[in-house]
Amino acid sequence: xxxxxxxxxxxxxxxxxxxxxxxxxxxxxxxxxxxxxxxxxxxxxxxxxxxxxxxxxxxxxxxxxxxxxxxxxxxxxxxxxxxxxxxxxxxxxxxxxxxxxxxxxxxxxxxxxxxxxxxxxxxxxxxxxxxxxxxxxxxxxxxxxxxxxxxxxxxxxxxxxxxxxxxxxxxxxxxxxxxxxxxxxxxxxxxxxxxxxxxxxxxxxxxxxxxxxxxxxxxxxxxxxxxxxxxxxxxxxxxxxxxxxxxxxxxxxxxxxxxxxxxxxxxxxxxxxxxxxxxxxxxxxxxxxxxxxxxxxxxxxxxxxxxxxxxxxxxxxxxxxxxxxxxxxxxxxxxxxxxxxxxxxxxxxxxxxxxxxxxxxxxxxxxxxxxxxxxxxxxxxxxxxxxxxxxxxxxxxxxxxxxxxxxxxxxxxxxxxxxxxxxxxxxxxxxxxxxxxxxxxxxxxxxxxxxxxxxxxxxxxxxxxxxxxxxxxxxxx
Amino acid sequence: xxxxxxxxxxxxxxxxxxxxxxxxxxxxxxxxxxxxxxxxxxxxxxxxxxxxxxxxxxxxxxxxxxxxxxxxxxxxxxxxxxxxxxxxxxxxxxxxxx
Numbered sequence: 154x155x156x157x158x159x160x161x162x163x164x165x166x167x168x169x170x171x172x173x174x175x176x177x178x179x180x181x182x183x184x185x186x187x188x189x190x191x192x193x194x195x196x197x198x199x200x201x202x203x204x205x206x207x208x209x210x211x212x213x214x215x216x217x218x219x220x221x222x223x224x225x226x227x228x229x230x231x232x233x234x235x236x237x238x239x240x241x242x243x244x245x246x247x248x249x250x251x252x253x254x255x256x257x258x259x260x261x262x263x264x265x266x267x268x269x270x271x272x273x274x275x276x277x278x279x280x281x282x283x284x285x286x287x288x289x290x291x292x293x294x295x296x297x298x299x300x301x302x303x304x305x306x307x308x309x310x311x312x313x314x315x316x317x318x319x320x321x322x323x324x325x326x327x328x329x330x331x332x333x334x335x336x337x338x339x340x341x342x343x344x345x346x347x348x349x350x351x352x353x354x355x356x357x358x359x360x361x362x363x364x365x366x367x368x369x370x371x372x373x374x375x376x377x378x379x380x381x382x383x384x385x386x387x388x389x390x391x392x393x394x395x396x397x398x399x400x401x402x403x404x405x406x407x408x409x410x411x412x413x414x415x416x417x418x419x420x421x422x423x424x425x426x427x428x429x430x431x432x433x434x435x436x437x438x439x440x441x442x443x444x445x446x447x448x449x450x451x452x453x454x455x456x457x458x459x460x461x462x463x464x465x466x467x468x469x470x471x472x473x474x475x476x477x478x479x480x481x482x483x484x485x486x487x488x489x490x491x492x493x494x495x496x497x498x499x500x501x502x503x504x505x506x507x508x509x510x511x512x513x514x515x516x517x518x519x520x521x522x523x524x525x526x527x528x529x530x531x532x533x534x535x536x537x538x539x540x541x542x543x544x545x546x547x548x549x550x551x552x553x554x555x556x557x558x559x560x561x562x563x564x565x566x567x568x569x570x571x572x573x574x575x576x577x578x579x580x581x582x583x584x585x586x587x588x589x590x591x592x593x594x595x596x597x598x599x600x601x602x603x604x605x606x607x608x609x610x611x612x613x614x615x616x617x618x619x620x621x622x623x624x625x626x627x628x629x630x
Numbered sequence: 631x632x633x634x635x636x637x638x639x640x641x642x643x644x645x646x647x648x649x650x651x652x653x654x655x656x657x658x659x660x661x662x663x664x665x666x667x668x669x670x671x672x673x674x675x676x677x678x679x680x681x682x683x684x685x686x687x688x689x690x691x692x693x694x695x696x697x698x699x700x701x702x703x704x705x706x707x708x709x710x711x712x713x714x715x716x717x718x719x720x721x722x723x724x725x726x727x728x
Contacts, residue, residue, distance in 0.1 A: 256706040350687065392690040399686050457667045468644060475645070477721060482712030488722040492645045505646050506656065509637065510663060512644045522671040529679040530670055567662050 157182035159319045162376040166224040169215050176212040176227035176271075179322075183229040183273055187320040194296045196305075196314040198234055199242065200274040211269040224379050226269030231321035233312050234275040235282060236367065237356040238262050245358045246278040246290040246308075249499030250480045259356020260391065261325060261367050261384040268383055273321050276311030280501045281471065282332055282360045284308050285572035286563065289503040294560055297340060300599040303557040306336030306572075312370045313340040323371040323380055327357055329364045330459055331552075331576025334588035337370055338552035338604025341590045343621065344370050345377045346576075348611045349583030350395035352381075353388035361466035362393075364580040374589060374621035381614060400611035403546070409620055411437060411607075412447035412545030421574070422554040425594040426603050430551045433591045433605050436627045442620075447541045447548060451534040452578055458534070459577040460570055461514050461527035467504075468511025474499065506566060535582040542610045547620050550575050552588040552604035556596060579608045587617040589624045632661045 157179050160168065165179060180203055191197050211227035232238060235245040237255035239262075244250040258266065265272075279289040287295040287310030297305040298318035305314040309326025313336035316324045326333040328346035337344025345368045352367045359365060369380035388394045411434065418427065434444050476482040476495025483494035500508070514523040541548060552575060563569045579586035591605040605624060609616040637657045641648045648656050704717060713720035 253710065254706075256703055256710070389692055392692075393687070395687055454669055454673055457669045460663065460667050461670060476712065478707075478719060479710035479712075488724055489645070491722060493647055496644075496646045500646065502652075505641075505644075505648070506659065506663075508644045508646060509640045509648075509656075509660060512640050513660075513664070514667075516640075516643070523667065526670050526673065526675070527667075529675050530673060533676060533679045565662075566659050567666055570663075570666075 156186070156319070158186040158322070160322060161372045162224060162228055162323055162379050163373070165228055165322055166226070169227055170220060170222070176208050176215065179227060180208055180229050180271060183321055186318075187273060187315070190318055190320060193301060194298060194314050194318055194320075195277055195293050196295050196311045196318065196320060197231065197274040198244065198246070198277050198292050198311070201241070201272055204271065207269075207271055211271065214269050223268035223383070225265065225383050227271065228322050229271045229273045230265065231273050231276045231312050231315040231324035232262070233309050233324070233326045234278050235327055235358040236262060236325060237358070238272060238275070241275065243275065243358065245281045246292060247280045247499065247501065247504070248291045248481060249474050250358075251291070253480050255356070257356065260353035260388045262356060264384050264386075270383075273315075276309070276315055276324060278311055279308035280504050281358065281467070282308040282327055282329055283467070283503050283507055285331070285335055285569055286558070287311060288560065289501060291501055296560070297557045299341065299601055300557070303559055303601070304339070306339035306553075306557060308332040309370060310336045313337055313342060313344070316340070316370050316372060317342050323369060323376050325367055325380070325384070326370050327360075327365055327367050328580065329360045330463060330573045330580050333368045333370060334552050334576050334586060334604070334606060335572060337588045338590075338606070339557040339602065341593075341602030342370055342372055343374050343377045343590070344368065344588045345381055345614070345617070346579055346586045347381060347385065347614060348395070348585045350393050351385050351585070351612065351614070353386070353391040353394045355388055355390035359470040361463040362470060363466060364463060374587075374618055374625050377587070377621070378618045395612070398612070403610055403613045403616060405615055405619055406546065408441045408443065409546040409616065410443045410445060410544065411620070412445055412541055412548045414449045414452060414548065414550065415446050416448065416450075417452055418550060421571075422551060423556075423594065426551050426553075426555060429592045429594065429603055430605060433624060433627065434549070437623060440623060440627065442623065445545060447545060449534075449537050449541060449548070451530060451537050454530050455534055455578045455581055456570065456574050458527040458530040459573065459581055460510070461523050462531065462581070464507040464511035465515050465524050466511070468508045468515065471500070471504070471508055503566070531581045534578060538578070538582050538584060538608070539610070546616055547607045547609045549605060549607050552576065552606040556594050556601035556603050575606055584608050584611055585614045585617055587621050589621045590628060591624060592628060632657055632664060
């Protein structure tokens with residue numbers, strides 16, 4: 154029998170119902186694993202004490218409702234440090250909010266509490282979700298459980314490492330340019346970025362408001378579906394959340410048409426990653442799916458557009474953090490000095506860099522050439538994807554060009570930004586996207602996981618789960 | 631090509647400061663990023679691409695009513711204030727009299 158913390162949501166829920174173990178025992182197993190390994194991995198910034206009332210309530214619900222109890226009832230989850238849990242610190246990986254306690258629950262937290270899920274702790278992340286490695290956290294780097302000399306990806310690196318190392322059964326992260334899918338690929342787990350608006354952003358500390366989405370990091374595709382179903386839905390507290398069937402519906406099919414933008418895969422990708430990608434496509438073809446080429450010319454400009462739109466929104470969103478009402482407060486001679494001292498002391502280097510960049514692209518004289526042009530490119534990109542989805546069901550590429558890199562390897566900010574090259578398009582278009590493990594490649598004698606990435610039309614997460622299940626089946630057989 | 635003076639000016643607009651010791655590095659990195667994203671500024675867009683993509687969700691309204699009883703969150707919010715006088719947030723005087 155596996156250690157209890159190694160179970161998936163489905164396995165744990167089944168065994169809880171069969172009374173093979175109790176909610177308390179499952180919590181204790183995850184808590185013990187977290188306490189034993191967190192010093193090495195730095196996945197959690199804080200491990201919460203057991204909530205005896207919530208544990209007892211979850212057990213009672215399983216005992217009384219049996220199979221009718223929600224699958225997440227009694228399941229210990231890890232939560233990214235930018236998702237508010239009432240009464241708990243939510244620092245967004247920043248010194249700026251190191252003393253900030255959430256005054257309310259994020260909508261996703263309320264939904265998870267309603268189904269009886271438990272919260273193990275808050276996970277490490279790049280400051281305000283700006284980064285692809287967790288190296289930009291104010292609280293130290295999270296380590297990749299597959300090779301602790303390497304990063305787990307980011308910004309949801311803590312959530313990914315906690316799930317991959319079986320400290321938690323599953324986790325929530327947030328994705329602005331790939332922050333769920335890239336760490337999922339680097340740690341060998343499943344990561345879903347839902348359709349923009351499918352999941353409420355109420356209670357998520359904002360990075361780029363037109364891009365941000367909360368989503369699951371899980372051990373299996375089915376677990377991702379379960380967690381997604383639990384947190385999604387229109388929310389009066391988030392005016393950008395969307396109702397059911399806002400977009401045209403697409404029926405699930407047994408065999409899918411998979412579009413490959415080969416023109417984007419000609420250089421910059423490790424040979425063995427590309428070989429694993431092609432091998433997976435061949436196996437999908439053998440299983441009855443069809444692979445065709447698609448053209449997405451604007452994708453070549455997607456990363457540049459993203460690094461205009463996102464910093465613009467960052468510079469606006471982080472304007473509220475000024476040391477006045479909450480968070481770090483430094484005091485000088487004048488009110489302006491109070492602002493400058495607080496912001497300079499509170500924000501790390503990458504955050505300050507992106508605020509400067511955002512201020513630049515929004516400034517008079519540059520806004521037309523950069524911000525408005527990037528916004529137009531975003532529109533064209535989305536149209537290209539819409540057109541492509543007239544002939545294919547999903548679009549696929551490797552989640553990242555390479556496996557996880559070494560801690561400290563990428564000191565140049567631009568080199569770090571290139572980590573997001575394949576993932577940013579789904580954030581710019583608002584379409585859902587899924588990363589699923591597609592095997593391993595060897596680096597320095599270590600087997601490192603890599604992922605395959607699928608995008609589908611708005612509100613067609615069910616198609617992603619279908620293709621994700623197909624990949625999982627291939628790699629598990 | 632960005633200059634250190636321009637970076638200082640952007641920092642002032644952003645209400646942050648960049649130390650003299652890190653200014654040269656910041657400027658160099660800033661320059662490299664701008665050079666990368668500059669591909670967008672010279673990109674020829676197809677006709678009709680305005681950046682005003684029609685979104686199926688628009689004019690989201692909500693009932694203008696009391697969302698929760700007054701005072702529900704007051705104490706929790708006040709506890710976060712760096713400086714306070716009762717329930718009032720204390721900040722430096724902005725307008726000088728006389």
